[in-house]
Structures are given as structure tokens and as C-alpha cells.
Amino acid sequence: MRDPKVIPEKLRAWYDRHARILPWRVPPHAGHAADPYRVWLSEIMLQQTTVAAVKSYFQRFTELWPSVDDLAAASDAQVMAEWAGLGYYARARNLLACARAVAAMGGFPDTRRDLAALPGIGPYTSAAIAAIAFDRSETVVDGNVERVVARLFAVQTPLPAAKAELIALAETLTPMRRPGDHAQAMMDLGATICTPRSPACGICPLLEDCAARAQGIAAELPRKALKKPKPLRLGTVWIGLAEAAVLVETRPPKGLLGGTLAFPSTGWDGSDLPPPAPAEWRDIGMVRHVFTHFALDLTVMTAPLTGPATRGRLMALRDFRPDALPGLMRKAWNLARQP
DNA sequence: TACCCGTGGCG
DNA sequence: TCGCCAAGGGT
Numbered sequence: 001m002r003d004p005k006v007i008p009e010k011l012r013a014w015y016d017r018h019a020r021i022l023p024w025r026v027p028p029h030a031g032h033a034a035d036p037y038r039v040w041l042s043e044i045m046l047q048q049t050t051v052a053a054v055k056s057y058f059q060r061f062t063e064l065w066p067s068v069d070d071l072a073a074a075s076d077a078q079v080m081a082e083w084a085g086l087g088y089y090a091r092a093r094n095l096l097a098c099a100r101a102v103a104a105m106g107g108f109p110d111t112r113r114d115l116a117a118l119p120g121i122g123p124y125t126s127a128a129i130a131a132i133a134f135d136r137s138e139t140v141v142d143g144n145v146e147r148v149v150a151r152l153f154a155v156q157t158p159l160p161a162a163k164a165e166l167i168a169l170a171e172t173l174t175p176m177r178r179p180g181d182h183a184q185a186m187m188d189l190g191a192t193i194c195t196p197r198s199p200a201c202g203i204c205p206l207l208e209d210c211a212a213r214a215q216g217i218a219a220e221l222p223r224k225a226l227k228k229p230k231p232l233r234l235g236t237v238w239i240g241l242a243e244a245a246v247l248v249e250t251r252p253p254k255g256l257l258g259g260t261l262a263f264p265s266t267g268w269d270g271s272d273l274p275p276p277a278p279a280e281w282r283d284i285g286m287v288r289h290v291f292t293h294f295a296l297d298l299t300v301m302t303a304p305l306t307g308p309a310t311r312g313r314l315m316a317l318r319d320f321r322p323d324a325l326p327g328l329m330r331k332a333w334n335l336a337r338q339p
Numbered sequence: 340t341a342c343c344c345g346t347g348g349c350g
Numbered sequence: 351t352c353g354c355c356a357a358g359g360g361t
Contacts, residue, residue: 046357053347053356087345090360122359142357160340187357196355197350227354256344290352292344327346 007152007209008175008182014205015185020192022051023058028181036108036133037068043125044095048088051191057086071096072103077250080259081324089260089326093253094120110134132180139174140183141167144190149173150222151194154211158223166222194218230290235268236299237329238275239336240309246320247276247305249312256291260326263333264312268296276311279303287331300332 016028024042026034041061045054060082065071071079076096083092097119102108108129109115116126123141130136141149146159149169155162175182193200201213212218240247246263253259264276275281281301289296322333 043357048345048356048358050347050356085346087347088358090344091358094359120359124358128357140357143355144357184357191357258344290346292346293342 007206008173010205010209011173011185011189012175012178012181015181015188018188018192019181019184020051020188023055025184028178033135034133034180036110036129038062039129039133040068040098040108040121040125041071041095043128044091044098044120045086047091047125049086053086057083068099068108069103071099074099076259077261081261081321084260084324084326085330087327089258091120093259108133110136112136112138128183131183135178135180137174137176137179138183139167139171140186141170142187144187144194145170145183147196147222148186148190148194151199151212151218152206152210154215154217155221156223158225160225162222228293230294232295232297233268234297234299235266236301237263237265237332238277238281239263239300239302239332240277240279240305240312241302242305242314244317245314246317247309247312248315248320249276257326257328260329261324262326262329265298268298274310275301277305277309278307279305285335287328287335289328289331296328298328298332300335302336 019025019028021027024034024038026032042054042058045057061071064082065074074096079096080089080092083089083095098121101118110130111134112126112130115121115129116123121129127138127140130138131140146163146166149155149166150162153169155165155169157165173182189204189206193204197219199218201207201210201218204210204213207213210218212221238247248261249264251257251260251262266273281303284300284302286297286299289298322330325333
């Protein structure tokens with residue numbers, strides 16, 4: 001019943017009318033290709049991150065660094081500061097490493113294989129850039145596509161075990177013509193109609209082709225393995241204030257919040273570090289923050305510094321930008337500056 | 340394979 | 351208030 005070619009044709013027709021307008025996107029039939037730099041930058045930012053959260057960051061980055069060569073010339077600290085708040089900070093470190101590699105080789109490679117050799121570019125992102133920026137017929141599989149395909153073919157296997165099967169099914173839909181628009185159409189469909197909860201099947205262009213819809217189980221797919229409960233961890237952070245300055249440190253380059261600007265803290269994994277300086281530390285309250293795999297209750301201590309610090313460095317308040325902090329540290333700062 | 344790695348919005 | 355989830359990659 002389901003002709004494998006009818007689905008991409010219907011999808012393309014729907015996309016031509018309903019494509020989302022996004023700052024990094026070239027509309028269908030624009031007559032020119034997308035800029036690989038802007039495609040790459042947006043794809044990195046969009047990894048596990050919503051379109052709404054990315055928009056202002058994309059705008060800011062492309063203003064500061066209009067080309068990959070401009071970005072390659074930026075400092076680590078500046079890129080980390082501009083990325084602050086977006087999360088998954090390994091992306092920012094890999095972003096800069098990738099920009100420098102691309103600048104050194106004179107531009108982005110135009111095949112999926114060569115793209116995937118660059119830092120921060122994996123199976124999804126390499127396929128997306130190859131299809132969208134270089135018109136390569138690659139199959140782009142993200143969370144949206146997994147969901148759309150699982151429903152179209154009524155795949156009952158739970159994720160992540162179903163991953164290989166979903167990729168194989170998605171490949172059967174990839175066209176030779178306009179593969180980039182096809183990829184973006186699949187993702188737009190997943191983001192606006194074939195949504196995780198209460199999908200809008202009534203207005204779906206693939207309604208007649210959807211096996212899950214026919215069985216009445218669209219909203220139940222894709223099935224997912226049970227996830228482990230998140231442990232609660234405890235920690236302490238110290239915000240030391242000197243004359244028009246605050247005690248900060250740059251966190252170690254790897255691990256949680258790696259490379260970000262922070263206040264000295266315990267390790268919040270049981271390690272029991274001492275305060276970074278002698279002072280009359282005062283407990284001003286606690287902030288809760290939920291990471292991917294654990295929750296954290298962080299006790300916030302403040303004090304005017306009275307002796308030399310054993311950790312961190314003093315930063316003048318005029319140079320200190322709270323929005324250069326990751327979310328957890330921003331919460332602590334906001335608590336500390338309240339009366 | 341199974342972890343590790345942020346954040347904000349939404350029902 | 352809380353669990354779920356979002357254009358994943360690295361190890």
C-alpha cells in the first residue's frame with residue numbers, strides 16, 4: 001500500500017508551504033545554497049537544544065564572528081563567555097577547535113565522511129551539513145526523525161535499541177533531489193505536527209501513510225527504555241568579595257561545566273574541599289539545579305575576603321559579567337546579590 | 340554499550 | 351512541583 005516514493009513527495013509539497021522561517025535557514029526555492037558556516041554553527045547550537053533557546057545565541061555569534069575564520073581567531077575565554085547559559089559546554093570547546101581546523105584547511109569539507117572527522121561533528125551533524133549545505137543525499141536522523149519514522153512504520157522496539165532499525169527505515173525515504181529540504185522537512189514535521197505529546201495527526205500530510213495512526217498508537221511511539229532515577233548531590237560554593245572585585249576561577253577543561261567561569265566550590269561528588277580563602281563565611285541559602293543525570297543542592301556562602309586566596313583569582317567587578325557564568329553559578333550569584 | 344554532559348519550557 | 355524532552359557527541 002505505501003509506495004516508498006510517495007512519502008517524500010508529499011513531505012516536500014508540505015515543506016514548500018509550511019517550512020519554518022529560521023535565521024540560519026535558506027527557504028525552499030531561494031535559488032542559492034546555505035552558507036556552510038551558518039549551517040554548521042546552528043547545528044552545533046541545536047544539539048539537544050530548542051530552537052527558541054538558540055536564536056539569540058546564533059544572532060550574537062554571527063554578529064561577533066561572521067565567518068569561520070573570524071571565529072577561529074577568537075579566544076577560548078571569549079567563546080566560553082558567549083556560550084554561557086546554552087549548556088553542554090563541550091560543544092563550545094569543540095566549536096572553537098573545529099573552527100580552527102576548518103580555517104587551517106581553507107574551508108569546510110563537503111562530504112559527510114570528512115565532516116564527521118572534525119571535533120563536535122558526529123553522525124547527525126555530519127549528515128545535516130552535507131545535505132543542507134552541500135546538497136548531498138545523506139540521511140539525517142535526529143530525535144524528530146526517529147519519532148516520525150517510528151510512527152510511520154509503527155516500530156515497537158524501544159529506543160535506544162531501535163536506533164539502527166530507524167536509521168535503515170529513514171534511509172528508504174531519502175531522495176536524490178533536494179536532500180537538504182527533505183531533512184529539514186522531516187525535522188519540521190516532527191517539531192510542529194508529529195510532536196512527542198498529542199501529535200496533530202488531523203493536519204499531518206502523511207496521515208494516510210502512517211501505520212501508527214492506523215493502529216491508533218501514534219502518541220505512544222517511539223517507545224523508550226525506562227530511565228534511571230537521578231541522585232541528589234550536595235555541595236558548597238564560596239563567593240568571596242574584595243574591594244570592587246570577586247573571587248572566580250576557570251573550571252578544569254574537562255568534565256562538568258568544563259572550561260566555564262565559576263566561583264570556587266566543593267566537588268559536589270563527595271569530595272570535601274576547603275574554602276578558597278580565610279574569611280567569616282556566611283551561609284546565605286541554597287540553590288537547586290538539575291543536570292542531566294543528577295540534581296544538586298548547592299549551599300551558597302559569601303564573605304568579604306580578609307586573607308590571600310588559595311584558589312581562584314580576583315576579577316574586578318567592572319570586568320565581571322554574570323551572564324558569562326553557566327546557569328548554576330548564575331543562580332548562586334543572583335542569590336548572593338540579594339539583600 | 341552505557342555513561343557523561345546543561346538548560347529552559349511545558350503539561 | 352515535577353518529569354519529560356530538545357536539530358547529539360565524546361568516551
